[in-house]
Amino acid sequence: MGKYLIITAANSTTGNELYFQDLTRSSTPIIPIVNNMDNTHYVVDHAGGDFFIFTNLGAPNNKLVKTSVSKFAPSNWVDLIPETDNVLDISKAGGKFFASYLKDAISEVRQFDYQGNEERVIELPGVGTAGGFSGKNDAEYVYYSFTSYINPSSSYRYDIASGASMLYNAPKIQFDPSQYESNQVFYTSKDGTRVPMIITHKKGLELNGKNPTILYGYGGFGVSLTPSFSIANTVWLENGGVYAVPNLRGGGEYGENWHLAGTKMNKQNVFDDFIAAGEYLIEKGYTSSDYLALRGGSNGGLLVGAVMTQRPDLAKVAFPAVGVLDMLRYHQFTAGAGWAYDYGTADDSEEMYRYLKGYSPLHNLRPAAYPATLVTTADHDDRVVPAHSFKFAATLQDAHQGNNPVLIRIETNAGHGAGKPTAMQIAEIADIFAFGLYAMGVGY
Template identity: 65%
Template sequence: MLLKRTLACAVLLALSGCSEPTNTSDQKEVKSSMNQVNSVVYPETKKGDVVDTYFGENVADPYRWLEDDMSAETADWVKAQNTATFSYLEQIPYRNKLKERLEKLMNYEKIGAPFEEGGYTYFYKNDGLQNQYVLYRSKGDEAPEVFLDPNKFSDDGTTSMSGLSFSKDGSLLAYQVSEGGSDWREIIVIDTHTKEQVEQALVDVKFSGIDWLGNEGFYYSSYDKPKGSELSAKTDQHKVYYHALGTSQDDDRVVFGDSEAQKHRYVGADVTDDGKYLLISASVSTSGNKLFIKDLSKENSDFVTVVGNSDSDTSVIDNDGEKLYLVTNLNAPNKKVVTVNANNPAPENWVDFISETDNVLSLSKGGDTFFANYMVDAISHVKQYNKQGELIREINLPGVGSARGFRGKKDQSTLFYSFTNYKTPGTTFSFDVSSGESKVYRESAIDFNSNDYTSEQVFYTSKDGTKVPMIITYKTGIKLDGSNPTILYGYGGFNASLTPSFSPINALWLEQGGVYAVANIRGGGEYGKDWHNAGTKMQKQNVFDDFIAAAEYLKDKKYTSKKRLALRGGSNGGLLVGAVMTQRPDLFQVALPAVGVLDMLRYHTFTAGAGWAYDYGTSEQSKEMFEYIKAYSPLHNVKAGVEYPATMVTTGDHDDRVVPSHSFKFAAELQAKQAGNNPTLIRIETNAGHGAGTPTSKVIDLYADMFGFTLYNMGVKEL
């Protein structure tokens, strides 16, 4: 049973000697007047006198007041910035045209792969432009019925559903609800036969799975509600609770995490399919976990340590009685599968089951077999193994791209998987576990002809000689004369891998003659733990160098030119764009940092940000680390008198993963110091979070604005 580790990154990400803001007489007041800069009217942003001291060095933080997401002053600033931004965007002549085309591209029936629970077949479906996917079900040959429709949870579609978990016999369903994109959620339990809610909702749940113990109750995770703002206050001690159905949440029992010895930032619980074992994964950061096991068949049994440190990532994927199957990168950077007896589960007793290879492994199970999905230069290769560790077959995939799925219950004879790449809309296939035969189950109905486009993989050389792969997609037959509008996308962190995947949003860009390039830079997981580590802490500059080299490659090979190149990335990718634009403002024309980690000296003081220290280190860690981080922190490297690319920072006012003050402060610095004629805007989505659960209507508006801004600042006059 794969342990559900709901970490604050998919996932993706207290200062000593700091002074508090003061209201001294010499502090500048907010000015009602507006400064007009290059046809953009920017609000005047006041500067405070906050100074933090790190290892004897004073660092000013003049926009600290924007961290207060509960203040009316910050709300007024947000409103004024959005007024300026949307006044600019309204001048773009083809903005509505882009929006209308994206609406058409996204307006097709989208249906997910079916899954079986309690005698019913369930599936997700979106009729086209519905803000949220609807959960349907059917029994036998009966027509499907709507089972749960999140579009009815709120009038504007900003309340979403996630974290679906059925009880053992499928008679009960627990699901999570998020309002405005927040990571804080409720858990609602319903009777699947009547669809009626069976008890009061659990509240204040964050970064949680839901794992049932039979039909009697379930395990979930959360933090104590923080003092102050629930959107930005630090959350540090995660706990696993057991909720007995029909009892008050106040009576829920803490299973793990209530002591100093058990203090971790991320803790997740899982129950094996047979209900015999409870598994606890505990992490202090987004990489590495401790693993504990408890025998539920024995009353008052204690937790037994499987892995007692956080130097590796290990999870239990399945069990046959006392025999455990684990996936681990302990002494295996590309991951392997091992077996061990649950009574003596320590690493010294592990036996290799599927050995490590030169390619990164991810594992799924279904039909009482295992599926090893290997990344070969970010491309999927899938092999099927039996319970003896013997290779059954290599799956014949329909092309070069990403295969996802191959999951199901032990007794299922048919499984499902999807296949896609950057130019090919996702197709769902059925898979016969016994014969290995794949059949098309459902093709995409999108109005897009993938045959008109080319997607190619290239390898380029980074600053230190490292070879880095990049996939470039474009309309077949384009001229490599440097004139093509190009978006270079990257992430480069948290062991996350960018594998080929189709998006109607990117299809819109391709239709306009745009080139879309994705660089698999260091910090990601495309080549295992070593590739990840090569882009962390004091090797973080490798990530930026890899991205810069990708941009240079695209220009050298005449895919594009400086005037027609944009860089885009979100979250840790927002940091990537922010760092590169402050290091190499001459490199490209447009910067699109989304929900970015941009204040690297203070990121760890908000919500669960301290858990990102494996990748970043912290400004308090050492003088050497402070100096290294400050040297690339986007907020601290905006310089007066420099011409920066045309920039549109994007964030959500309810983002409690990467708090919006990162974006607020960075935008304020850019507006104060931009020397050239390029606009520096911030677009702040209201009632929206880090991205998950964002309604379709807001997604369409956002990307029409983003692509319109990009093309307009590349000098494209008309479409």
């Protein structure tokens, strides 16, 4: 039986309260460690009368602190692994802490002892995303995964004492990573902000402006888009396509300040970052407006909807998937009220109402020639109700003045996306790619 009970409480996507109870004594009270939801905290481990707490209190990029059982108040916290310029995540195994940093959206992992001394930088298999490094306190080995846009996720065994890694398991797929390249670039957004983007394609790509390109984005809720392998994307790449992913404000790639720079009345920054990414790809010759497709889902569907209404000339194709497209009423449906921390609501103030209405995709459709658009949703989506997509598609079809096709694809007996059977996923991505290539006039 455990000695201590740790309780977390939250009512939004960001921030939580933290409570503690000593189970070694009867009838002990539940003591608040943090009794507000302004920041995020969780207990990583306990040893020798000390608790180790991961937090972003006073540290937007996160840090690990130490405090004793008798002195839980944040004023008594002592930094064990301080905040740096790179976003921190923490795990533990074998009596060690593993500090996983996001360095320009790419993984860097460092090993620390419980006194906060750095022991080594872990040599990863390449430039990409590493995850795991979690296990029991008496473990001699720990397992982690590594992936990138051109490397399928593989498992590695790491020797905690020596620091050596060995490949443990790799999937057997018909894809040769050596024929492709995945490079990180940096571009400048409208207000001068430096934004990273990873561009993946076949080696020897000709920068002639005619390469079919998917620009994928999210930009919200502190979610970091880090390199990951996708079988579906390999089909696009194998057919000469370019796949580009910018790390927009609103995400968590550079910590809480980066997140907040894309929320509420800063939300336009996210759209500006995405537009600037598209302009960069066009300027450098990767693609042109006639061969560019915008893609994103959920909050990313909002992103695509906003950008295609603000800049209908930017791309040839738009794929807003399960999107939040009615920004005036989103909080009145299912889980919508929980997104207010990022978006604000039309009920907050007249100023917030006007700001939301100013970019709400549904409310900014005007008579114009829009990109070829395939809206995708599902009839049982209880996170972002399909009414968003229904209303947007109908209004877009009414406002659209060009020759590009505007369609909606409604999956039946499916939800927001998680848990879709493989056959359903294949059918959907086949329709998306076929629609995009047809609209671009590309045949295979």
